[in-house]
Amino acid sequence: MSFMASGIRVSYGRKEVLHGVDFVAQPGEVTAIIGPNGSGKSTLMKALTAELRYTGQVTLEGDDIQDVPAPLLAGRRAVLPQSVSLTFPFTAREVVEIGLSAGISGDRSEVVLQALARVGLADHADSFYQELSGGQQQRVQCARVLAQVWQPVVNGVPRWLLLDEPVSSLDIAHQVAIMDIAAQYASEGGGVIAVMHDLNLTAHYANAACLIHQGRVVRRGKIADVLEPDLLSEIYHCTLRAVPNGGSAPLLSPVLS
Amino acid sequence: MAASDQMRAAVGLASPRRSKALALRSVLLVILGVAVVASLTIGATGISLWEVLWKLLTGQELSRLERTVLWDIRAPRTFMGMLVGASLAVSGAVMQGLFRNPLADPGLLGVSSGAGLGAIFVIVVSGAVLPPAVLEFFGYAMLPLAAFVGAWAVMIALYALATRAGRTSVATMLLGGIGIAALSGALSGIMVYMADDIQLRELTFWGMGALTGATWSKLLVAAPVMGLATLAALSLGQGLNGLSMGEATAHHIGIDVQRLKRRSILSVSAMTGAAVAVSGGIGFVGIIVPHLLRLAVGPDHRTLLLNAAIMGAALLLFADIVSRVIVAPSELPIGIVMAVIGGPVFLWILLRRRGVVDL
Ligand SMILES: Nc1ncnc2c1ncn2[C@@H]1O[C@H](COP(=O)(O)OP(=O)(O)O)[C@@H](O)[C@H]1O
Ligand SMILES: [Mg+2]
Numbered sequence: 199m200s201f202m203a204s205g206i207r208v209s210y211g212r213k214e215v216l217h218g219v220d221f222v223a224q225p226g227e228v229t230a231i232i233g234p235n236g237s238g239k240s241t242l243m244k245a246l247t248a249e250l251r252y253t254g255q256v257t258l259e260g261d262d263i264q265d266v267p268a269p270l271l272a273g274r275r276a277v278l279p280q281s282v283s284l285t286f287p288f289t290a291r292e293v294v295e296i297g298l299s300a301g302i303s304g305d306r307s308e309v310v311l312q313a314l315a316r317v318g319l320a321d322h323a324d325s326f327y328q329e330l331s332g333g334q335q336q337r338v339q340c341a342r343v344l345a346q347v348w349q350p351v352v353n354g355v356p357r358w359l360l361l362d363e364p365v366s367s368l369d370i371a372h373q374v375a376i377m378d379i380a381a382q383y384a385s386e387g388g389g390v391i392a393v394m395h396d397l398n399l400t401a402h403y404a405n406a407a408c409l410i411h412q413g414r415v416v417r418r419g420k421i422a423d424v425l426e427p428d429l430l431s432e433i434y435h436c437t438l439r440a441v442p443n444g445g446s447a448p449l450l451s452p453v454l455s
Numbered sequence: 456m457a458a459s460d461q462m463r464a465a466v467g468l469a470s471p472r473r474s475k476a477l478a479l480r481s482v483l484l485v486i487l488g489v490a491v492v493a494s495l496t497i498g499a500t501g502i503s504l505w506e507v508l509w510k511l512l513t514g515q516e517l518s519r520l521e522r523t524v525l526w527d528i529r530a531p532r533t534f535m536g537m538l539v540g541a542s543l544a545v546s547g548a549v550m551q552g553l554f555r556n557p558l559a560d561p562g563l564l565g566v567s568s569g570a571g572l573g574a575i576f577v578i579v580v581s582g583a584v585l586p587p588a589v590l591e592f593f594g595y596a597m598l599p600l601a602a603f604v605g606a607w608a609v610m611i612a613l614y615a616l617a618t619r620a621g622r623t624s625v626a627t628m629l630l631g632g633i634g635i636a637a638l639s640g641a642l643s644g645i646m647v648y649m650a651d652d653i654q655l656r657e658l659t660f661w662g663m664g665a666l667t668g669a670t671w672s673k674l675l676v677a678a679p680v681m682g683l684a685t686l687a688a689l690s691l692g693q694g695l696n697g698l699s700m701g702e703a704t705a706h707h708i709g710i711d712v713q714r715l716k717r718r719s720i721l722s723v724s725a726m727t728g729a730a731v732a733v734s735g736g737i738g739f740v741g742i743i744v745p746h747l748l749r750l751a752v753g754p755d756h757r758t759l760l761l762n763a764a765i766m767g768a769a770l771l772l773f774a775d776i777v778s779r780v781i782v783a784p785s786e787l788p789i790g791i792v793m794a795v796i797g798g799p800v801f802l803w804i805l806l807r808r809r810g811v812v813d814l
Contacts, residue, residue, distance in 0.1 A: 249703045272709025279707075285555040285699040286754030289472070296696045297708050324471065346708060 200224050201275075201358060201389055205254035206245050208238075215241050217413045218254070223406065225356035225389040228380055230400045230421070232393075233410035234434055239393045240280050242410065243362045246391065247277045259355065275358035276346035280366075280393070282339055284327055290314060290338045291323040297342035313345035314338070316379055318372065333368045340364060340376055350388025359383055361392040365399065377403045397438075401425050401447040409433065422447065476758035479751060483765040487537075490772035494533040495525060498779050532669040536775045537768035538681040539666070539734045542726035544767025545688050545760055547741020552695030552756055553719045554617060554628055557746060557804075561727040562738035564632030566609045568639040570724075570731035572646075573605030574598050579646045579654055596676040603680070603728030609635050610720045665788045666734055666775050677729040684725035685764055691719055692757035699754070737790045739797025740767050746804050 203221040207214060216238050223229035231239045245252040248263050248271075256263045258274060266274070276297070284293065294310045314323050317337040322330065327338060340361075347357040359380060365373040373396070380390045381403050394400040400407065401421065408418040411433045417424050427450060431438045440448035496507055507525065510517055517525065543561065550559040550566070561567045577597050612635060617628035647658055694715040697705035706712050730737070744767045748759055771789070774796065778789040 244703075247703075247707060249706065268706055268711050269709040272707065277704070277707040279701075279703060282700050282704055286557070286749065288699065288754060292472075292753070292755065293700075296700065299693050299696065299708070 199259055199356065201246065201256075201258055201391060203242070203246060203254065203256045206242065206256070207253045208241050208245055208250060215413050216245065216252070219245075219410070219413070219415050221246070221408055221415070221418070223389055223391045225358075226384055226387055227405035228384045228390040228392060228403050230392055230394045230404035230407040231410065232395075232397065232400060232407055232424070233416075237410045238413045239410055240362055241413075243277075243360060243391075243393055247275070247360055249277075258358070272346065273352075273357075274347070274355070275360055276343040278339055278343045278359070278361040278364055280362040282335075287326050287328060289324050290319060290327055290330065290341075293327050293338050294342045294345050297346045309345045309348045313341040313348065316344060317341045318375060333372065336364075336367050337372060337376070340379070344379065344383075347388070350383050350386040356387055356389050358389040358391065361390065363393050363395060366395055373399060397425065397430065397450045401450065425450065472753035473755060473758065476752035476755065476762060479748075480758070480762055480765065483762060483769065487765050487769040487772075490769040490776075491533055491537070493776055494536060494772045495529050497776050498524070498529060527670075531671050531674055532666050532775070533772065534678065535669040535674055535733060536666050536771045538674075538678055538685075539730045539737065540740060540767040540769070540771025541685050541764040542681045542730040542767075543737060543740035544744040544763040544770070545685050546723045546726045546730075548745040548756070548760055548763045549688050549691060549695065549719050549723050550741070551745055552691070552698060553614070553716065553723075555699060555701075556628065557749070558742065559628065560739075560742040561606070561723065562736070562741065564609075564613055564628065565634075565636030565639060566606050566613070566723065566727050567731050567736055567738070568636040568643070569605035569607075569609030570602035570728045571605070571736060572639040572643050573601035573603070573728070574732050575643045575646050575658060576605075577601045578658060579650045599677045599680055599729045599732040602732035603725055605639070606728040606731070607720070607724035609639070610724050614716070614720065665786075665790065666771075666778075667786060667788075669733070673733060677733045680725050680729040684722045684729070687718065688722040688726065689760050689764070691715065691722070692755070692760050695719070695756040735788075735790060737771070737793050739793050739801055740770060742804070743797055743800050744770060746800075 201221075201223040203219065206216050206219040206221070208216040219238070219242055221231075221242065231242060233239050241250070244250045245254075246256055246263075248256065258266070258271075263271060288296070291310055291314065294313055298310065311320065311323060314320050317340050319334065319337055319341065322334065322338075327335060330338065343359060343361070347359065350357055361380065364380070365376050368376060377399055380392060384390045384405070392404070394404070404421045406419065407421050407424040409416045409424050409429070416433060417426075417429060425447070427438045427440045430450065437453040438450045439453055441451050443449045492508070507517065507521055509515075510521075546561045546566070547559070550561060550564070551557050553559070561570075581597065613628065613631055616631035647655065650658060694705070694710050694712075697708050697710040698712070698715065700708075702712050705715070744763050745759060748762050748766065752758065752762070771793075774792045775789050778787045778792045781787055781792075
């Protein structure tokens, strides 16, 4: 029972940007994908969602994702891309509904308003998506994704949230709110894979992590093994030090001159 | 939760605009009904609207003139007007969904020109090669078929030009469409140059767009093509909704994007091809109708497509009535009527969006 990728290689044109990446995520956990800008996090995410062509293998609960038809796949995992552009003047509610319409997920349209309420946008259900702020749009997309796989476990099979930088454009309160939703989803048995930038949010919410640098996995495993100040300082070209944080994982703070 | 509570919750949950769109459908159907009656009864020949209606309702015999005018002239013309209007409006709506741009339109992007090129090819070249008897027999099938092939080729070329890695470039789409329209226009010009006087006259009227030549035999092939393709297109609504968030997201939410694109391109080619084959160049239907509907009840393609079909049918019937009465007893080609109505509306759409959309 896991989301697994092995030997993933991806090229854009002649330029290879992932050089054989192995990755695994377990249901019941939040797995973070971290790494500097341009290291290949979004590209790995797009391989995990079969959005682009790759060599290697991606399996979901043992099924090669390329063999699962789109409607069935949509019932097993939902994907939040790093950015979404919407063409026509749909309302927030309609955007969430669109996410539900095609997949064979068994979820009912009742979850639309519940999902919007979860991300704090119950009052904006009938606002035009394009007239919401960037952060609000991001939360509508979170609601859409959440609604698509509303029950974390169906018939004993976990479902997955694949989130590419879910909180990057959000204010601090909503960063926490969205990460709380993700953590709760995992605690109820679902799987969460999230590309993260904020290392402290990652430390707080992720159970496991995969650190990518220049298209290769530098380290992956339990969160405490990956978030090592010396390793991260080197990869991010930024001196980080650990700040004790009571009983929980230490915070990472940049050393500013 | 009690069953009644659940019912109430479910009603409250439906998107408010969806119920408005369903209500609008009934209104449009009534308007279309009026248009059909008007189209059957108004025209150059002076048969009285009320007399004919009364005779029809009371089951009396119509006079021979009345019967000829009604069944052999106006009925096929009305039927054709409805199908052409529905086809063009739905073509526009599907193209806009496919290209993710409200300015996409079969006329604007050269799809009609491609269809026209196919049709002109048949009119001019096949006339030179095939004996008249054969032409008579196959002409009605060949024209729509050639137009379909032309439209299809343009759609494929357009999509390949405008879309890269699942994203559509508006500028490339528009400029590509203009380029393709110019190219097929030039090729058509060459063939027009080769045409003889009779063909030339035929081509001129055909090119201005007209429902005048409607006969049942002309409709024999084109009507089923338009009808079936429009029906097929109506099922694309859910997929096109998903596509409005891009190809990747459409795939993520469970849409078979390749199949959706194939079906969209095929149905637009068939609808536009057959419509152009029987009626020539009638512009703007595909851009005005969906735009007004989106303004009124929102962009949900599940209701938009059927509403567009009904409204397109009604709009074309009214335009045709205008074309019949405005210079009676002569007729103004309907393509000109639509351009006079459609041009300003199109510019208005463009101006409204100028601040919002950056090409
Ligand atoms: N569509 C594309 N075409 C060409 N190169 C790309 C494309 N998308 C990403 N890249 C390159 O691939 C590398 C990884 O990108 P990405 O996975 O988006 O990084 P990130 O870790 O910031 O999400 C970068 O060097 C980027 O320039
Ligand atoms: Mg990225």
